[in-house]
Amino acid sequence: MWEYTDKVKEHFLNPRNVGEVENPDGAATVGSLACGDALKLTFKLDENGRIQDARFKTFGCASAIAAASALTEMIKGLTVEEAAKITNRDIANFLGGLPEEKMHCSVLGREALEAAIGHYRGEAVPTVEGKIVCECFGVTEEEIARVVRENNLRTIEEVTNYTKAGGGCGGCHEAIQEIIDRVRGEGKVVTRPKVSNIQKIKMIEETIDREIRPALQQDGGDLELIDVVGNRVLVATRGACASCAASHLTLKQVVEAKLRELVWPELEVEEVAQ
């Protein structure tokens, strides 16, 4: 059972502003039946350009209904410019938080708001922009990048919780990781120190000696650095590792991960037969 806040439960059991505004100034439907949730948002402005009435219809789970109900309450009385600043975080915060796995419901709210405002401003219907990354749920690269940026996401699982991307067949996980890496690398590129090849090799050597070999030696294994060619780290396994069927996994998941974390994010570990 999901741990919903009292406010989520309250908005789910007594949703506010259900329905459609007649002759709306802004209207949009986002999501789809296949995806399991959809939201239709309509709003009308008063003579001062403030949102006088906002109504919703939702197909979806309890948190999708609560998020839409919250959204309509939040935007009433705001100017379109003010409403446009609302993020998915704001919607989740209004409800006292959402379970991580349900954050996509807040994103759906923000998307509907954005699309309805776009409709009001006479912008072209936001068709699917950019490259679709997740085929199962039709999520684009831009959408993923934006949610990663706005919510400071770090893992594929988090991206799935927020956008559903990667929650189907899983074929897009690599592409999602690339987007996370790219977005999280933004602004950091300049600060990354220039490292000469000699420094890099030295750091790799130190990291292997300090961080990796002691752990391997505990299990009767060992590792030897053979060479570094560009970003390729060539190593040979020794002791128990040399005969272990899982040593390939250890190299990728432990050695490579450690080196990427501590030395250089593009390093790739390869085993050579020696």
Added chain:
Amino acid sequence: MKPIYLDNNATTQVAPEVLEDMLPYFHDFYGNPSSMHTFGGQVGRRVRQAREQVAKIIGASPEEIIFTSCGTESDNTAVRSALATNPGKRHIVTTRVEHPAIHSLVARLAQEGCRVTEIPVDAEGRLNMEQYAKSLSPDTAIVSLMWANNETGVIFPVEEAATLAHNRGILFHTDAVQAVGKIPIDMRHNCIDMLSISGHKLHAPKGVGALYVRKGTRFSPFLIGGHQEKGRRGGTENVPSIIALGLACDLAAQKMTTENTVVKELRDKLENALLYNIPRCRVNGDRVNRLPNTSNISFEFVEGEAILLRLDEYAICASSGSACTSGSLQPSHVLRAMGVPFTMAHGSIRFSLSIYNTEKEIDFVIDTLPGIIENLRALSPYWEVGDAICARVEG
């Protein structure tokens, strides 16, 4: 408020007489059945009795019963044993609609190098027997087909399938966790080699199960340890729960007729009334070859989690195959395998009854649910549009 519990395929209440029977084995008779002293020995006698009781409900001999910790352990043991005793064979045949205890296990075994064939089902959830027969090969180490589906209650012709496998010298296992205690099973009249039982699905506690292994079947244990279960499953016996499982099987055998008359009638009453009172809903799964206690109904254009939480307000307990309840983002793999359209799959609710349900409870659900569905449909952007489109297509 006492809950109206219609989620008995998830778990069941421990029968009061079962609870009473097992409790002394926590405090008064806590001896180890393997001990030499009388204090332990008397416990061993009760474990032997439980083994006879479990054997009896499926028409087996006591020595063919191995106690385990749950249905999942029984399933894992059976499949891994078949692979271990057939080292030259690396093909597994199963279905697309198995419980995760088999579904996830064979996915793991596929990663470990096994070839897995998952037999599809039709729109009613019935197994494609033609494709099944074709899938059997000299490389097949084991066939594992569930006896009855936990989500839809659809019953597979496992006895016929086992004969086909046997004719080709292939081991046959069935996950009968949902079937034992609900429908008659007699191992003397089939050639199934292994069969999984779970305690908590038939009014015994959680944490106990059994695996039937036909006499003469080569077997390789999953848990290696002491000599318990004749070396076929190491680990000190979960004595109170094993005793409980024994009595629960006895009671289930006695109440089999009730299950297939009274419970079935209540289920049918619920199902028919909901179908009659709520527009645009349908039953998922073959209504003929089905467990007497299970009904899986889809309510179009509404989402299952929302229905469950509204039912929860009335202390009505059921479950759903919707994406939002599973923790994954896709609706139940069983409904997807049956090709249930998305408009229906997300709004599926499973009601599973037991002998403890009353007609009054069922009447209350019949009175309550239509209003909930109507209310949620009023929220749904698809309801009016979808209803109109469907009416046009059908008209």
